[in-house]
Amino acid sequence: MGKIWRVSGPLVIADDMKGAQVYEVVEIGEEGLVGEIVGLEGTKAIIQAHEDTLGLKVGEVVRGMGRVLSAELGPGLVGSIYDGLQKSLLTLGENIGPFIKRGAKASALPRNKKWQFTPKVKAGDAVSQGDIIGTVPETNLVEHRIMVPLGIKGKIKEIRQGDYTVEEPVAWVEYNGEVKELTLMQEWPVRKPRPYKQRSDPSGLLTTGMRILDYMFPLALGGKASIPGGFGTGKTVALQQLARWAQTHLNIYVGCGERGNEMADVLSSFRELKDPNTGRLLQEKEIFIANTSNMPVVAREASIFVGITMAEYFRDMGYDILLVADSTSRWAEAMREMSGRLEEMPGEEGFPSYMGSRLSSFYERAGMVKCLGSPEREGSVTVAGAVSPPGADFSEPVTQNTLRIIDALYALDVSLANKRHFPAISWLTSYSLYVDAVKDWWNEHDPGWEHTRAGALRILQQEAELEEIVRLVGPEALPEGDKLLLLTARMIREDFLQQSAYNEVDTYCAPAKAGLMLKTIMKFYELTQEMLNSGAGMESIRSSAMVYRISRMKDIPNEDFEQKVKELWSEMEQSLVTGKRVP
Amino acid sequence: MDFSSLYVKEGRAISKAKGALLIAESIPGIQFNEMVDVRLGNGEVKSGQAIDISEDATIVEVFGGVSEVDLVGSTIRCKGETLKLPVSNDILGRIFNGMGEPIDGGPRLIPEDYLDINGEPMNPALREPPAEFIETGISAIDGLNALVRGQKLPIFSGSGLPHNRIVAQVIRQATVKGKEERFALVFAAIGISYDDASFFMRDLERTGALERTVAFINTASDPVIERISTPRLALTAAEYLAWKQHMHVLVILTDMTNYCEALRELSSMREEIPSRRGYPGYMYTDLATMYERAGRISGKEGSVTIMPILTMPDDDITHPIPDLTGYITEGQIVLSRNLERKGIYPPIDVFLSLSRMMKEGIGPGKTREDHNNVFMQSYAAYAEGCYLREISTIIGAEALGERDKIYLTAADEFERRFISQGESEKRTVENTLDTAWGLFSALPEEDLKLIKEDFIKKYLPKYRK
Numbered sequence A: 001m002g003k004i005w006r007v008s009g010p011l012v013i014a015d016d017m018k019g020a021q022v023y024e025v026v027e028i029g030e031e032g033l034v035g036e037i038v039g040l041e042g043t044k045a046i047i048q049a050h051e052d053t054l055g056l057k058v059g060e061v062v063r064g065m066g067r068v069l070s071a072e073l074g075p076g077l078v079g080s081i082y083d084g085l086q087k088s089l090l091t092l093g094e095n096i097g098p099f100i101k102r103g104a105k106a107s108a109l110p111r112n113k114k115w116q117f118t119p120k121v122k123a124g125d126a127v128s129q130g131d132i133i134g135t136v137p138e139t140n141l142v143e144h145r146i147m148v149p150l151g152i153k154g155k156i157k158e159i160r161q162g163d164y165t166v167e168e169p170v171a172w173v174e175y176n177g178e179v180k181e182l183t184l185m186q187e188w189p190v191r192k193p194r195p196y197k198q199r200s201d202p203s204g205l206l207t208t209g210m211r212i213l214d215y216m217f218p219l220a221l222g223g224k225a226s227i228p229g230g231f232g233t234g235k236t237v238a239l240q241q242l243a244r245w246a247q248t249h250l251n252i253y254v255g256c257g258e259r260g261n262e263m264a265d266v267l268s269s270f271r272e273l274k275d276p277n278t279g280r281l282l283q284e285k286e287i288f289i290a291n292t293s294n295m296p297v298v299a300r301e302a303s304i305f306v307g308i309t310m311a312e313y314f315r316d317m318g319y320d321i322l323l324v325a326d327s328t329s330r331w332a333e334a335m336r337e338m339s340g341r342l343e344e345m346p347g348e349e350g351f352p353s354y355m356g357s358r359l360s361s362f363y364e365r366a367g368m369v370k371c372l373g374s375p376e377r378e379g380s381v382t383v384a385g386a387v388s389p390p391g392a393d394f395s396e397p398v399t400q401n402t403l404r405i406i407d408a409l410y411a412l413d414v415s416l417a418n419k420r421h422f423p424a425i426s427w428l429t430s431y432s433l434y435v436d437a438v439k440d441w442w443n444e445h446d447p448g449w450e451h452t453r454a455g456a457l458r459i460l461q462q463e464a465e466l467e468e469i470v471r472l473v474g475p476e477a478l479p480e481g482d483k484l485l486l487l488t489a490r491m492i493r494e495d496f497l498q499q500s501a502y503n504e505v506d507t508y509c510a511p512a513k514a515g516l517m518l519k520t521i522m523k524f525y526e527l528t529q530e531m532l533n534s535g536a537g538m539e540s541i542r543s544s545a546m547v548y549r550i551s552r553m554k555d556i557p558n559e560d561f562e563q564k565v566k567e568l569w570s571e572m573e574q575s576l577v578t579g580k581r582v583p
Numbered sequence B: 001m002d003f004s005s006l007y008v009k010e011g012r013a014i015s016k017a018k019g020a021l022l023i024a025e026s027i028p029g030i031q032f033n034e035m036v037d038v039r040l041g042n043g044e045v046k047s048g049q050a051i052d053i054s055e056d057a058t059i060v061e062v063f064g065g066v067s068e069v070d071l072v073g074s075t076i077r078c079k080g081e082t083l084k085l086p087v088s089n090d091i092l093g094r095i096f097n098g099m100g101e102p103i104d105g106g107p108r109l110i111p112e113d114y115l116d117i118n119g120e121p122m123n124p125a126l127r128e129p130p131a132e133f134i135e136t137g138i139s140a141i142d143g144l145n146a147l148v149r150g151q152k153l154p155i156f157s158g159s160g161l162p163h164n165r166i167v168a169q170v171i172r173q174a175t176v177k178g179k180e181e182r183f184a185l186v187f188a189a190i191g192i193s194y195d196d197a198s199f200f201m202r203d204l205e206r207t208g209a210l211e212r213t214v215a216f217i218n219t220a221s222d223p224v225i226e227r228i229s230t231p232r233l234a235l236t237a238a239e240y241l242a243w244k245q246h247m248h249v250l251v252i253l254t255d256m257t258n259y260c261e262a263l264r265e266l267s268s269m270r271e272e273i274p275s276r277r278g279y280p281g282y283m284y285t286d287l288a289t290m291y292e293r294a295g296r297i298s299g300k301e302g303s304v305t306i307m308p309i310l311t312m313p314d315d316d317i318t319h320p321i322p323d324l325t326g327y328i329t330e331g332q333i334v335l336s337r338n339l340e341r342k343g344i345y346p347p348i349d350v351f352l353s354l355s356r357m358m359k360e361g362i363g364p365g366k367t368r369e370d371h372n373n374v375f376m377q378s379y380a381a382y383a384e385g386c387y388l389r390e391i392s393t394i395i396g397a398e399a400l401g402e403r404d405k406i407y408l409t410a411a412d413e414f415e416r417r418f419i420s421q422g423e424s425e426k427r428t429v430e431n432t433l434d435t436a437w438g439l440f441s442a443l444p445e446e447d448l449k450l451i452k453e454d455f456i457k458k459y460l461p462k463y464r465k
Ligand SMILES: Nc1ncnc2c1ncn2[C@@H]1O[C@H](COP(=O)(O)OP(=O)(O)O)[C@@H](O)[C@H]1O
Pocket: A229, A230, A231, A232, A233, A234, A235, A236, A237, A238, A422, A423, A424, A499, A500, A501, A502, B354, B355, B356, B357
């Protein structure tokens, strides 16, 4: 047990700390504020305090807890709302009211709740780490698979069926005469990646329901993506949309140093919205971490690791998990804050030189893996992180370091956002290196995908080039063919890429619908090109009822789409080919 | 503020001074961030705060600064407290300085409680999403960037632009439909000119709003260091009125640029490593801990809505002050020098402006069913018109096609009839939406792609008869 020697913001130095370890968790002062040792100098320990240090005094006690910062893993995670240190915010609310008092404690998993445990192995079976010994129906959407914790193996001596709390033993494992109790809960140090059998490349589409992602710049299961953009360009809405609609087993939303009202908004929407495929409430497959900008800065650092640890734990059950982090810039700023207090040598813009490696130690925990233990299973963690570049200038260090790590970039464009083109993802600068990884998936669902996608991207590229000419000579001076190309590009932008998160129907677009929508526009282009060739003028094309009909495709529900589009196509063929107007 | 009863410790000579910082011997029992009184050799007493404490030394930041000469024979007295604001129901109608001391010559307050001016973070899981539409009577705000209770929505202005007049208009006109509730205003002047401060105070007095107002005044001639505490005092008063007295509180903070300059000054005195343009790296968090005090709490009456004003240095929205603010607040109302030059009041740049909480506050039962569609269509049409305006400056308007000319005119009309309005003109939200519909009449009907067909049939003037 040591005592406080110095306090300077989130930096606390404690003396008499012999025997303490780097990264050991400590409790500071009478209130027991949570801190982590980040360095040792003689008998002094350098501590980063995860809670507000206001009012601490020199000489107050500092207690080493003999463990590193860990997450509790077990039934009760799904649907929970945690702060950056995995304290349950609802429990805190019940105990101390609507304002957070430092030092207040609340465990991550409820201790008194009983879970219905069904064994999957029996007495006498040999088990080892990662083996699934039973299941708990945690929510209607998530079956919690109870795994043998790392480092344990032996023969099942006894295993029980029935209702248990997370702390009651459900199984006993014997090895060399030593018996270990297994409970529904385990712990894992958050800064250490959870092991797996083997890593594979990201593959298969992570269906998001967002057309510009799924169709144009797809994200693969196990992939890593970044969404940089100035304020108000749509980072948060994009991540919220991903967390809502991504067709995964479970999503984790980490609000790191961002707004409280936004958190309130996202929480309430998850209590109302239903998953498009199962019809169940979204919160049955979601975990929230809310460490808002006014909560202690250093805990932002922890929040990201707590989140990714939970993601890996569910991955190990054989699930596909998506983790979104809003915003990794605030996380990096927490690092900078601590580094400044420690008087470390500052790197670019004051960020510590290890910022890049810390960022990649987070993103590298994404991936698709063969899980440890039996039965054989594969799981994945996909990560999407927002970046908030100062002045929307992507040359700054956090964006640049992130770009070196990720394989899909959704670059948000301020000028698109100003015009209220949402999602304001630039089709000219965004990219996905997962096009090959999802090719098989798309070919199975929509054989023409590669062709249609490439064709549409080409038109958008040509539009950008023509745009410069238009600015010099005006739109009317262009040849008819170019005018038609501009019209088509506009339709791709407005009637396909634009997608309102707030439109009841359009908020989630099934990939099949997305494919048909774009094909319809490309078909329109094909037919109208023929019209031009046979002497029709641009005016008749612009005023065609089809332009309007196509713009309304978004409103057609996912279910009716195939039928409705067939009708549209036959009308299109009639009116555009024959020139006849369809009433 | 009166702390005499709270004094607990006295002592220790001061060994070194550096600008605003005093390095004293270690003071046993002093708390991190505790308030202290520094009694200088000449008898003068200054306030300070312990910003770094250790067994070796105590570093005190002195409000107002000190010099080496004053050190001889000076002492530090601990107050045993971090900075607190005495509160009671009687603060309404009162005027305080940037340290929370009454400056209106009124009676002494009998405090019901002393509240830490830093507040405590609201538990995000217990927040109620803001959703009540505040009608300001200004079309560019209500129609396109609606404000709701519990939101923090700043005005990004430039020097010489009419932000004060706009905010005064908002204060005069803001109402929430069909509600008879307790409403209060908290006004903080931060380093603004005496004239600007008295402009607001006079307007409040003229309209009788002063009795429902608590004001904290730090003008340009008052101590810079008190600009750090002024907005925090205001927000503490606001929280007290909202959460203890169940009132709906609107907080006006002006000018937050002066706050940020004070923060930069302090940071450089502390010799901290600066981030962009000399502002401290923690400015985001520092501003966030204030602005996040806006909100609603589930199950509680009352709300805190914050409308800060800031002037963008050089009209540059990427400058760290507006930039970090925009990353924290729930949108921004941006004023444009261009529109101002065209004689348009209020000169609100609707492209750069944004209200992130708008969608929750509008729609059937709140404003009108067509609100969201009108909002989207207005943006699309105005954006098109402005784009064509840009092109036509090079090629001339004559070179545009017929359809394009319509949009060009529509953009001008939009500025003249929708954005522009009188300083005492209070438009209902229906009126605002109908004004937009009037402008849509000039557009080809099939171009109204962002509006539901039923709404077109219901609200487009030609079908309305
Ligand atoms: N997909 C979208 N659909 C509709 N509106 C959007 C969409 N994305 C962003 N917006 C609008 O832009 C605003 C800002 O988006 P947000 O995600 O909060 O920005 P950021 O997190 O980048 O600051 C939102 O409040 C909303 O009005």
